[in-house]
Amino acid sequence: MKQFKNYREAIAYLESLNNIAGRSDYMNDRRHPERYLKRMRFFLELIGDPHRGMKFIHITGTAGKGTVTNLVHEMLYASGRNVGSFTSPFVTTYIEKIRVGNRFIPPDEFAEIVEYLKPYIDHADKSCRFGRPSYFEALLAIGFIYFRRRKCDIIVLEAGCGGRFDATNVIEDPLITAITNIDYDHTDIFGKNLKNIAFEKAGIIKKGSHFFTSEKRKNLLEIFKSECRKTGANWTILPKTDDYMETNFILASTIAKTLGVSERQIAKGAKTHRLPCRFEKMQDSPTVILDGAHNRIKMRSTAENLRKMRFKRSHLVIAISANKDKRAILREIIPFTDHAYFTRFQVKERRCSHPAELIKASRPFLKPKASIETYLDPNRALGSALKKASSKDLVLVTGSFYLAGELRRIWVSEDRILRRRRL
Numbered sequence: 055m056k057q058f059k060n061y062r063e064a065i066a067y068l069e070s071l072n073n074i075a076g077r078s079d080y081m082n083d084r085r086h087p088e089r090y091l092k093r094m095r096f097f098l099e100l101i102g103d104p105h106r107g108m109k110f111i112h113i114t115g116t117a118g119k120g121t122v123t124n125l126v127h128e129m130l131y132a133s134g135r136n137v138g139s140f141t142s143p144f145v146t147t148y149i150e151k152i153r154v155g156n157r158f159i160p161p162d163e164f165a166e167i168v169e170y171l172k173p174y175i176d177h178a179d180k181s182c183r184f185g186r187p188s189y190f191e192a193l194l195a196i197g198f199i200y201f202r203r204r205k206c207d208i209i210v211l212e213a214g215c216g217g218r219f220d221a222t223n224v225i226e227d228p229l230i231t232a233i234t235n236i237d238y239d240h241t242d243i244f245g246k247n248l249k250n251i252a253f254e255k256a257g258i259i260k261k262g263s264h265f266f267t268s269e270k271r272k273n274l275l276e277i278f279k280s281e282c283r284k285t286g287a288n289w290t291i292l293p294k295t296d297d298y299m300e301t302n303f304i305l306a307s308t309i310a311k312t313l314g315v316s317e318r319q320i321a322k323g324a325k326t327h328r329l330p331c332r333f334e335k336m337q338d339s340p341t342v343i344l345d346g347a348h349n350r351i352k353m354r355s356t357a358e359n360l361r362k363m364r365f366k367r368s369h370l371v372i373a374i375s376a377n378k379d380k381r382a383i384l385r386e387i388i389p390f391t392d393h394a395y396f397t398r399f400q401v402k403e404r405r406c407s408h409p410a411e412l413i414k415a416s417r418p419f420l421k422p423k424a425s426i427e428t429y430l431d432p433n434r435a436l437g438s439a440l441k442k443a444s445s446k447d448l449v450l451v452t453g454s455f456y457l458a459g460e461l462r463r464i465w466v467s468e469d470r471i472l473r474r475r476r477l
Contacts, residue, residue, distance in 0.1 A: 058472050061161035064168035065148055068189040071175070087219040093184035094191050094221045100174045104198040108206065110225045111309065114213035114255045115234025117351045118268075118302045121329060122234055123212040125306035129323030130208060131155060133315045138206040140197040140222070142190075142214045145330045145346070145459035147468045149475065152197045154204045156326075157475040159196075167196045190214055191221045208313075215240055218257020230309055231258045231287070232266040234302065236274050237351040241379060249277060256281040264312060265289040268305045298355045330477050331458035333359050336465045340443035341365060344462055346455035348378060353386040356452060360390050365448035367392040369439040371461070372412065372453040373432065376405040380415040383453065388419035393442060396428045397435035399456035406454075436461050 098105060111126060113119050123141055130137040136155065144150040149158040171192060179186035187195065201209050208229070213220045217233075236252045244251045252274040259265050259281045265288065267278055275291060282289045292308060295301045307320045315323075331346040333356060341363075347353040360368070370391040374380050388394070394416065396409035409428040420426075429435035439449045451461050471477060 058161050058469065060165035061149075061472065064165040067168060067172070068148075068192055071186065071189045071192060089184045090191075090219050090221065091223060093178075093182060093187060094194070094224050096182045096184065097174065097178050097187045097191065097195060098198070098224060100177060101171065101195060101199070104195070104202040105225060108198075108201060109208045110228040111208065111210045111230045111232070112213065112222065112225060112228040112258045112260075112263075113210065113232045113234070114217040114220070114258055115232075115269075116237040116239045116251070116255075116349065117355065118234040118298070118305075119212050121299075121302045121332065122232065122306045122309075123210050124329050125303065125324065125327050126309050127153070127210045127323075128327045129306060129310040129315050129320050130210070130313065132319040132323040132326070133310075136205065136207045137210065138197075138201040138204065138208075139210040139212070140194065140201075141212045143346075143455050145455060145477075146462055146466070147471055148193065149472065150477070151193060152200055154201065154206060158471075159200050160475060161472045163200070164196065167199050168192075170199075171195060188221075194221050213255075213258060216244060216251075216254040216257070218254045220258075223258055226260065228258075228260055228263045230266065230312065231260060231263045232305060232309060233258075233269060233278065234267070234305065235269045235351065236271070237349065238379060238382065239349040239351075240377070248274060252277045259285055259287050261285045261287065263287045266292065266305060266309055266312075268292045268301045270294050298358065328477065330466075331455060331462060334462075336462070339445040340369075340440065340447040340449050342440075342449045343451070344458040345450065345452040346458045347387075347452050348375065348383070348454050350379065350382040350386060353383045353452070356450075357386050357390060360448075360450070363448065366444060366446040367448070369393045369395065369443050369447060369449045371395045371397060371432070371435050371439050371449065371451045371457075373398045373409075373457040374407045374412060374453045375456075376407050378407070380407055380412060384412065384416045385419055387450075387452065388416045388424075389421070391424055392421065393425045393439065394420070394427070395435040395439050396426065397432045397457070398430060399432060399454050399460055401456045401460075404456060406456075432457055432460055433464075436464070 127139040138154045152159040213222045331344045333345045336342045347356045396412040398406040
């Protein structure tokens with residue numbers, strides 16, 4: 055613990071930025087969402103606009119954007135580029151969000167940059183009419199500073215939420231913009247209208263960029279094409295495939311080819327690509343899978359993966375954020391479940407659905423003989439599942455990256471990641 059004391063103090067400070075009464079979080083003020091980008095621009099100007107002059111690939115979408123971001127990073131790295139990437143969310147610890155080459159930002163340098171930013175955050179709190187930066191905005195600023203220090207050739211930037219008013223949209227002239235697909239997510243912010251969601255994500259399309267998408271629905275594609283015409287961006291719509299992971303690979307490899315990456319380098323990058331908590335197998339006998347699926351389309355992909363597996367009984371350990379469509383998520387996975395362990399995650403700055411709410415939303419989809427248990431301690435929920443599972447059973451932890459990341463520490467500790475600066 056002492057080894058990473060400065061880092062943990064820096065994290066505690068960042069996480070506390072949103073605990074003062076006010077409206078610092080993204081999209082709390084839906085009437086004037088432009089205030090969030092104005093706030094981010096104000097703060098970046100204070101610290102010297104470290105993002106300016108760098109080359110960006112900007113990626114958003116409902117599902118697969120993290121996978122595509124990571125694949126593009128690996129392909130560019132395999133081609134010899136000095137590539138950086140900023141991703142969202144992290145799984146176990148914050149340094150996972152900021153990477154150059156094959157290593158995350160050093161914990162000590164992360165803490166040092168936070169110390170450097172503190173006076174500027176105080177200044178923004180006093181002087182910016184839109185308030186201080188949120189912890190996500192501060193993390194993005196840390197990323198920009200680190201990429202500047204490491205003199206990155208190109209940066210792959212994954213949007214946090216939406217696109218148009220997301221903090222990452224401060225970049226003005228990306229080389230490439232991409233949208234993986236559109237589905238229902240963050241409906242508390244954007245509503246349950248897919249056209250509205252598509253419009254928000256299309257906001258990353260900029261003049262001079264080349265836009266790529268693997269979305270296929272004509273009414274949504276028209277929104278993207280309209281934005282391209284308005285901004286003067288070129289667009290490429292990728293061919294339809296039935297396999298979710300193949301679609302992500304095609305999108306990533308098409309982006310890489312556009313930037314001059316060879317087929318051999320693309321294959322090498324795909325081979326080294328690895329993302330934790332994306333249907334990640336942690337052990338055998340019983341098989342334990344961690345999967346951060348946290349919306350309908352991602353959970354549908356998880357269900358498709360389950361159909362390809364052989365196991366005797368399934369044990370589901372699940373928690374879901376309070377702002378998610380619980381019924382839509384549970385509808386996809388509960389029919390596979392023999393034993394359900396409803397729990398919560400313990401991340402301080404995120405609200406979690408109560409296990410009793412998950413039981414209520416699950417009842418229409420449960421097998422007749424399925425068992426139910428509830429635990430406020432996710433470690434106890436997993437412990438119960440492992441105790442009752444036979445060697446031929448499956449234990450699936452899902453519903454939230456926060457839950458999957460917390461429980462992943464049983465197999466891979468935070469200290470190990472901080473020491474190695476890789477997963």
